[in-house]
Amino acid sequence: MQEEVDFIIDYCKDKMLGAIKHLEKELTGIRAGKASPSMIESVQVEYYGALTPLNQVSNVSTPDARTIAIQPWEKNLIPVIEKAILAANLGFNPDNNGEIIRINIPALTEERRKQLVKQASQEGETAKVSIRAARKEANESLKKLLKDGLSEDVEKDAEAEVQTVTNEYGKKVDTLVEAKEKDIMTI
Structure with missing residues (x-):
């Protein structure tokens, strides 16, 4: 049973990491006034x-x-x-x-910078939605294991670990978006 729990948590982490990588790719596509x-x-x-x-x-x-x-x-x-x-x-x-x-590359106007900041925030929110979806999927899989005989304590500990990982990746999203917003608003 513990192997299955570990697998669920690792799979959840992989999906969350995928959301972070996708966010990084999307943020590089948002131009910040500097040529790249x-x-x-x-x-x-x-x-x-x-x-x-x-x-x-x-x-x-x-x-x-x-x-x-x-x-x-x-x-x-x-x-x-x-x-x-x-x-x-x-x-x-x-x-x-x-x-x-x-x-x-022309310089960005203030209005355009604000639009790009909004776009970066939307990309961050999309990544957070993906992370929460991975958390939900992991928690549902853990509930199924509970029905199949997993002890309640192990299930609760695993859910807590999934939540910790979710918080961790959520903070990474915030950090990436904040850095991009700072980059966009720097003239």
Whole structure:
């Protein structure tokens, strides 16, 4: 029985960790006014008839806080990459000098910053909902084990451990969202 309890708790932790990883990925997609290669991670370029991620056909770097530089490995890809960036509808205007494509990141307005903070908070709330769902699933599995002969004391201890883990991951979500909000509001 103890193995099953441990399995339920480990599975719960895995699901909660997945929610944290998803939150981290979503938060990197919210731009904070600083240039980052992750801002154009979703761009797909047609390369020899197949859609290929931009970072697999070029070097993507940030020479300064307001610029993303894309240096294609083949010069004939420059117009294709520019089209792909425009088609991705990210709100960027690529500019090239024949060798490198540059994207200037405009400064964020106060209103836009507030919208991005709201978006970050919503992503945090979504992660918390996932964490609570994992807790609920774990507690239901523990109740089933209780019916199958698990002692009440062990079940209560396991529920307390699940709650502790839930609180821990909830705090991680708050920390990630607060850091992102601070990043967004820093000019």
